[in-house]
Amino acid sequence: MDPGGTRGLSRVHRHLGGEAKTLNLSKYISLRVINVDAYQSVGIRRRMKRFFRRDGRALIFAMDHGFEHGPTDFEPVWEHVNPKVIIKKVTRAGVDGVMMLPGIARVAADEVRGRKGLMIKLTSKTALRPRDGQLLQSQLGYVEDAIKLGADAIAATVYWGSPAEDVMMRQFAEVANYAHDLGFPVVQFAYPRGPYINEKYGKKEDYRVVMYGARAAAETGADMIKTYWTGSKETFAKVVDAAAGVPVLLSGGAKTENPLDFLRVVSGVVEAGGAGAVVGRNIFQRENPEPMIKALLRVIHRNEEPEDAAKAEGLL
Numbered sequence: 001m002d003p004g005g006t007r008g009l010s011r012v013h014r015h016l017g018g019e020a021k022t023l024n025l026s027k028y029i030s031l032r033v034i035n036v037d038a039y040q041s042v043g044i045r046r047r048m049k050r051f052f053r054r055d056g057r058a059l060i061f062a063m064d065h066g067f068e069h070g071p072t073d074f075e076p077v078w079e080h081v082n083p084k085v086i087i088k089k090v091t092r093a094g095v096d097g098v099m100m101l102p103g104i105a106r107v108a109a110d111e112v113r114g115r116k117g118l119m120i121k122l123t124s125k126t127a128l129r130p131r132d133g134q135l136l137q138s139q140l141g142y143v144e145d146a147i148k149l150g151a152d153a154i155a156a157t158v159y160w161g162s163p164a165e166d167v168m169m170r171q172f173a174e175v176a177n178y179a180h181d182l183g184f185p186v187v188q189f190a191y192p193r194g195p196y197i198n199e200k201y202g203k204k205e206d207y208r209v210v211m212y213g214a215r216a217a218a219e220t221g222a223d224m225i226k227t228y229w230t231g232s233k234e235t236f237a238k239v240v241d242a243a244a245g246v247p248v249l250l251s252g253g254a255k256t257e258n259p260l261d262f263l264r265v266v267s268g269v270v271e272a273g274g275a276g277a278v279v280g281r282n283i284f285q286r287e288n289p290e291p292m293i294k295a296l297l298r299v300i301h302r303n304e305e306p307e308d309a310a311k312a313e314g315l316l
């Protein structure tokens, strides 16, 4: 790691002519900064559009679970442990984007075909760590790695309220600054978790905590925010407001036995002004993910009622 962020800048320099060692960085960069800004925002806007349709909403498939939870998450439908198999299925069914870690992208990013965004997440943790390490996501790759893998957006998690919040904030800031320099949008998985949250608010899904995390994500420069459902559309609307215009996506959560229950949550997100959802288990833990994906697309992009969407796709 490079806490001061010079790793990013030195890479920029290398691309600009390999003179990094002899140049005074700050002087050199200040000469370029005016034009660079315009290039960056065009790049960010164009890449955001690879995820979001014209309605400003997206359904993104998440599959970092083999690392974050372990391969047991795939046991309900074991063939989905093979990333090529599940990614082929979800992209054919019409998701707008796919999120994965760099290692799985090496194996399966080629399956993300057509007009779909590829989001590569640069932080993670295993569920095997001792309990007191579970509140930290470590950086496992660099912005250049994600770009080489064809990423359209770069993601990183911050557990707001964690004892390791400071480390994750810095990681996010470094990733975001460098990705923005190169015209890439950044996604923050803004997950409030930590002992004081439990003590003060009872649970991490309390809307006051979730909206705090969403605001912190916006304040740290996120271009998209992924966070928890707060239990009602009224409270989720406050999360959306707190994010100050940065699109807020739902973090899917554990698979619901009744598909309608999950469709109702996603419908609540959209009605609250949310920008859609990033969904893992509610898709890949189903034998046939296609009807669920199509029903989600109806709710997200066509404003269909969850019951109608579920019936149309044979889920009821």
Ligand code: FBP
Pocket: 062, 063, 064, 065, 068, 069, 189, 251, 252, 253, 254, 278, 279, 280, 281, 282
């Ligand atoms: P799910 O839809 O399966 O919840 O996936 C979203 C996600 O954020 C994954 O990217 C990540 O692996 C997982 O949830 C994190 O889960 P947890 O809340 O257990 O840390």
